[in-house]
Amino acid sequence: MTDVTAAPAASVDLAIGGMTCAACAARVERKLNKLDGVTATVNYATEHATVVLAGPVPVQQLIAQVEGAGYQAREVIRDDAESPPDRVRAWWRRLVVALLAGVPLADLSITLILVPSLRFPGWQWVLLALTVPVVTWCAWPFHQQALRAARHGTGSMDTLVSLGVIAASGWSIYTMFGRSADLHSVGVWGLILQPAGSMYLDVAAGVTIFVLAGRMFEARAKHTAGRALRALAQIGARDVVVLDEDSAERRIPVSGLRRGDRFVVRPGDTIATDGIVETGVCAIDASAMTGESRPAEVAAGDTVAAGTMALGGRLVVRAERVGADTQLAHLVRLVERAQSDKAAVQRLADRIAAVFVPVVLVLAVLTLAGWLLGGAPAERAVSCALAVLIIACPCALGLATPTALLVASGRGAQLGVFIKGHQALESAKAIDTVVLDKTGTLTTGTMSVTAFEVADGVTRTEALAAAAAVENASEHGVGRAIVELARAELGEVGEVEEFRALSGLGVSGRVGGRQVFVGSARLLLAEVGALPPALDAMRERWEAGGNTVVTVAIGGEVGAVIALADGVRPSAGGAVAELRALGLRTVMLTGDNEATARVVAAEAGIDEVIAEVLPAGKASVIARLRPEGRSVAMVGDGINDGPALAAADLGMALVSGTDVAVGACDLILMRTDLSVVPAAVRLARATLRTIRGNLCWAFGYNIAALPLAAAGLLNPLIAGAAMALSSLFVVSNSLRLRRFEQPNSLPQTEDRLRAIVSVVDN
Structure with missing residues (x-):
């Protein structure tokens, strides 16, 4: 602590x-x-x-x-180990004792009431001996909590249970020893509608059994509901092999790893922390953390994340983020925060639950008084008041939202969907339009140079060297592709001075004393002038073919035009089709030119395209769609998508994107397979349906049950069973979300997750 x-x-x-x-x-x-x-x-x-x-x-x-x-x-300390479910075992022990004593108690008490001739000398003491361990030791957790609440002038569900058990036992003892002659046969129907005569020992034992069983199953269900999160939290490595300055290996606990340390990853090892590969080539399996079943190959210079597994090859990795700063730790915290979120309707339920116990106590007293004033026998009045005490159950109200969120956020994490909170679910239910960014979202984001044409008087080497020197200071995919080409052809990239990023247009800088601009045709037109007719015609032809085209100006003159291609993700077409099947309108939003955007949109199956939009304009497009009555979701991945993600009703960011994009979104998508987008929408909708079903049941149960109990139409024993089952129903209904499946999910991913869950539970 x-x-x-x-x-x-x-x-x-x-x-x-x-x-x-x-x-x-x-x-x-x-x-x-x-x-x-x-x-x-x-x-x-x-x-x-x-x-x-x-x-x-x-x-x-x-x-x-x-x-x-x-x-x-x-x-709660972040590194606390998960404790075993001791609470389930504790409830189970008390339940076993209650069953061993309570079942014969119920049989004997009912028999003696139905057939008075079977009563034997001292039968009251036999019943009492069977009752005492049930209503004392077995029911002690309820009495203990009721006493603790009473000392603080409050009440809880245990107050109602404890009072019900004590009242039933006390009245029964009084009846057995003071009014045993009044006990009479009530028949089978009387047993169903009311307890046997005016003796409630079977009720006291039965209510204890039902509530104990309900608490045990509820504790087990909570443990099961959080299984996915525990699996996610425990997939990290426990120890790691680090390299000393002389490259000697030594194994240390992962908690001892520091930023900048170099560590070894061998086949089958779980990567200990986020880092950058220094040497080696290896296939990485990220399915346990993201649900992405296809391994990705990494090499020197690539980044790797904690919790992923090396499948083959040996890597030496330099630690970049350790402990609570890793992506895995961040995602675990994200899920935990989401599970603590509350919907507005759940906050209303909480306010109702806060006054529920005193209201029920007053209603029970009024029920007792009403029946007595109406001339009913005392045992009848006591029976109805007991039923009111026992049937009331605010537990279901409190469990309605958090259990569904607990299961959904864990299941979403398995599928690569991280929900930031209940607001994201409500937004996902309402959206009717999905706007998708092009580069890095619909496309792979990995561009390559497909054509390179220079102007008269300029050599390819000169143009490529100048463009690469400027783009080397940029983080954009276009720049990386040009730099990679320069390194392959020239071997090295020069230095740039006075670098500037021109938002939505390109970049500029001084290379070898000359001003260089690399960017769109609009940038070149503004800074230098129009392209020569031959190069301009080539640009138009390349763009019509779906290429992204950048122009290069050197020292105030046109230097070259470069065509680059960025392939559409194989999953894009299927994801767009599924979004449409969900009744959603799809729109592609990009800063690229109209011709290139149309080609990419056609391949992905999108009809609506909004192209040549500057980064600042993307948020404006979202803002323009919303007054049209649209509820808009934005899917993006880059820095320039951050404002649009924040402006949308629902922001979904690919985790391969920047921290800015991830911070601005409501749902984090951990997979490169775009089918995760419709899966996220379907999971959100399924979760909301579950929450609303839970709340309808919780409110409806209490609204219907309390009047029935007060009217004398419920046996207190049946009331106790119904009370326990109401909470169990809410939890069980939420657990159905564990079976939520993403279409075409691969068995090997599920097998891997089940194996991890098995390890955690054992």
């Missing part, structure tokens, strides 16, 4: 113990938010609180605030 003051604008994760329903979560959240500079979100399903600190607040003060509300708290 960290006993220090957190830095301003820091974030702290707390594990919260003792919460048993949504009312508990709402209470803890309310107490934390009373502290100055604290914004807290408490998730009942994950039993975590995410606390954002706007000022210096000691972590111990946060913990004290939670404990002051009657719950336990501890700071």
